[in-house]
Amino acid sequence: MSRQSDSFYSGDLFGELHQADAEPVRPRLADYLPGLIVCGVASLAAAWLAEHYGFPIILLGLLIGLAMSFVSTIEITAAGLDFASRHFLRAGIVLLGLQVTFAQVAALGWLAFAGLLVVMVSAFAAAILAARWVGEGQESGILAGGATAICGASAALALYGVIGRDRLDQARFSVALVGVALASAIAMSAYPAIAQAIGMSDKQAGFLIGASVHDAAQAIGGAYSYSDAAGADATVVKLARVAMLGPIVALVALWLGRGQGGAGSAWRKVAMPWFIAGFFVLLAINSLMSFPEAVTGPALALSKALLLLAVVATAMRSQLGLLVDAGWRALVPMGAASVVSFVVALAIAWVAVA
Structure with missing residues (x-):
């Protein structure tokens, strides 16, 4: 195996590959295998550690991928890592559609659904304002707000699919993934304890946890640790948030598309x-x-396996030096969105949920 030359490949999350001085060549099936094998082994290691030690699997996948980021400098892994970060991501997002129905969203009732929308809008607003405050740009805020408001890393991956590396570099995206995984892991343990300490009912605790914990599995698991009734309510609330993935990503694509001019861009603005x-x-x-x-x-x-593979591949392709350069400011939008979503969800659960 030889190290990759400076002019060979450059690629973003979606796997667009370019060669500086030659026509692009479509990789053969065998070209994908080295990168896919490395990504698969790292993902299996993350799954084993998560099962045996109880850590969030996405967070472990991120950390293992970042620790193995040197792999992306090896030429033969490029095609496989690009394929995993692009196609596995999209297939995993599509399969999430089988986990929710419109009936589950309607089961919330109009008052609870309105409250949930307030929580989600508040998370977006807090993230965007915090990003502007620390000079990170609105794209960082959109990514952090969407990951907090919808479904954690899955939403972050979907949103980055429409934001793109030209607007938000991959280092800041990796920092955002680490931030949302850490925030979700903390929330899973802390929010049920807070709900217990202030004497919330099962229904109130279910709304609070379902509306403010980022990752779906951790939201539902945290609520069931409170009570079975709270777990059932949190499941409906969380699935309603997941159902908003499509509309929100479509709206973000439309919003960002307005900044693109030129002939033939009209369809891109609405599609x-x-x-x-x-x-x-x-x-x-x-x-x-x-x-x-x-x-x-x-x-x-x-779906979980494909998203894990996409996260690991993305982390492997991140440059640790750029992560350090991103600094603490890249985490501020995620922190602001997490705090605001919890406070607003707590207020709504206390006042409006019977």
Whole structure:
């Protein structure tokens, strides 16, 4: 294996590859294998550690991927890592559509759903304002706000798919992923304890945890640690947040697209990414017909595996020097969004949830 020359490959999260002095050559199947194997082994290590030590699997995948970032400097891994970070990400987002239905969103009731929207808008606003305050730009705020408001790392990956490396460098994206994983892990343990300390009812605790913990599995797990009734309510609230992934990513794509001019850009301004369209299609099908657990269970497991592989590949392709350069400011939007979403969800749960 030889080290990659300075002029060979350069790529972003979505795997666009360029060669400076030659026509691009489509990789063969064998060209993908080294990168995919390395990414797969690292993902299996993260899964094993998560199962045996109880750490969040996405956080472990990020840390292992960052520790192995030197792998991306080896030429033969480039195609596989690019493929994983691009295609596995999008396929995993599409499969999330099988985990929620419109009926589950409607089951919240208009008052609780309105409160949930207030929490989500507050998280976005706090992240964008905090990003501007520390000079990180609105894209950092959008990424942090979306990850906090919707479903953690999955939402961050989907949003970065429409933000792009030209607007937000990959180092800051990796920092945001680390931040949302850490915040979600802390919230899973802290929020049920806070709800218990202030004497919340099961329904109030379910809303609080479901509306403010970022990662879906940690939100539901944290609520069930409070009580079975709180877990059931938190599941509905959290799935309603997941259902908002498609509309929010589509709106972000439209918003950012307004800044792109030139001939032929009109369609790009209104068209949502294909993987979000796929998410909507599966959500609609799942709402019209009931899939058995034998289908939805493996689909969820496959979605988690694909997203883990995408996170690991992205982390491997990050340059640690750029992560250091990003500094503490890159974490401020995520921290602001997390604090504000918790405070607003707590207030709504205390006042408006019976």
